[in-house]
Amino acid sequence: FADAVAAAGLCFIGPSGTSMRKMGSKAGAKDLMASHGVPVVPGYTGEEQDPALLAGEAQRIGFPLMIKAAYGGGGKGMRIVRKAEEFSAHLESCQREAKNAFGRDRALLERYVEKPRHIEFQIFGDCHGHVVHLNERECSAQRRYQKVLEETPSPFLTPELRTKMGEAAIGAARALDYVNAGTVEFIVGQGGDFYFMEINTRLQVEHPVTEMVLGLDLVELQLRVAAGEALPASLIRNKSIPANGHAIEVRLYAEDPEQGFLPGSGRLQTLRLPQASEHIRIDSGVVEGDLVSVFYDPMIAKMIAWDRDRHSALQRMREALAEVNVIGPKSNVAFLERLLRHAAVIEGSIDTGYLDRSLDEFLAATEQADASAEGDAFLPAAAIVSLLAEEADALAQAAASADPNSPWRRADGWRLGHPGKRIIALLDGDQRIEISAQGAQGNYRLAIGTHAFEISDAKFSDGWLSARRDGIVSRQRVFEEGARITVHDGTSRRSFEHAPAFAFVESSVSDADRVLAPMPGRIVVVKATTGDAVEAGDELLVMEAMKMExxxxAPRAGRIEAVQAAAGDFVDADSVLVRLEACE
Incomplete structure (x- = not known):
């Protein structure tokens, strides 16, 4: 495309087709960098792709090793292999994913660096022969090779290591006669050893953190360089620019962390994001009411926080996340909040495999709220907001009626001779919790399980609930949207759904005789055959949806009664793909 633009007499905003072609193959790029003295990870980058030869090369390199798609990026077509007997299966999966995503299934092998950091340098070149770097970004917080949190400066780099890596990044750019914006990505060992990984011939998703600390508009700089201008003299003179403060970016996604980060889709019924300021930047491609499609990356927004130092920037981001509310598809906002408070992030010690190794540390506890927990701050807050809303609704209806002073228009549970009792029912997941309440107008006695609370002076306004609980004043952020109430205690959040106070709620029981499509997608492999005997956990199908396989x-042991999907089929969510014979 870049060549076609140039042939048409137009200016392509980016590197030349020649430079891109050199970087289009990770294998070719690695060989080129090695020939110019840029450190590379030992491995195999040859074009011969015979499985037996690749298995032999794997033995030569040693385990653990990584299989990578030679073309493409975004974490697709990458597998870590720790044992020789696992190599063939991982190679097949990697090649299949690469073929589907990039049209070519060539793979390369390289030694896997244990507990590595992912640090990249923003580079810029102009058509006058100048090349500079704009410092580094650390992207070590990753899940399945997808970046989750990015920041600059890196908390890991020393000034000496930053200088060495910056010089290597510039050397990589010069090897390509590079013009315009690019990103040189390095893998960095715990001892500070670093190796070239790849060059992305474009701006990265995380480029706003560089802009925030340098005060530059990198897109404007791209346009100026493409128009033939030289890079600013200050950059050329210093070869880089000192950072001002610290910036952090997180990616808000429509996905369900509790279900293996299954990408979500659907309409954004509610989308509340923090207000932009000198400390907070929001880059979003959707607005409330938009549809998150299954055909594109499910990112909702990038959130960037800046402050004078890393500690303050982390706190800014925590405060910004507390203002987020997404209703419609599930989101990863609660996961991000836990991430920003985890010791590995606070200490700046996280490596690229930490999230995958220790994912349970970042997920909500599997047990649900204890309805009788004396210290629970979420349930009482949700109950209070429900009571205040019920009373406000009753007053509004009374005001609009023919008899606004009718006692039948009140919602305070009044009884002659004693305070009446109301029941508030909330669903915490599939657990039904009943709260009994006496009182009205912000003054209540709540009973939840075996504990009772005295609430006074409760007020709910502009998304904030203030109340005195057992004499202690508290203030909490509460999002109320339809039947859902989300309470944020300043550290974490919990969502509840309104339920009828007097209603039978049927428990949901999973059907173990069927395998359903968890979301819309395309079937890429079918391993199940009618009549086969299977054990619980046996692999039956592989489907591809929203950038992941x-x-x-099999949900249980049994015999397959029917297979209702074939490779290549596009299936809807909840489609029955495989049926098992009923248990006798």
């Missing part, structure tokens, strides 16, 4: 497994 999903393996669907």
């Amino acid at each position: 999903l393996t669907l497994r």
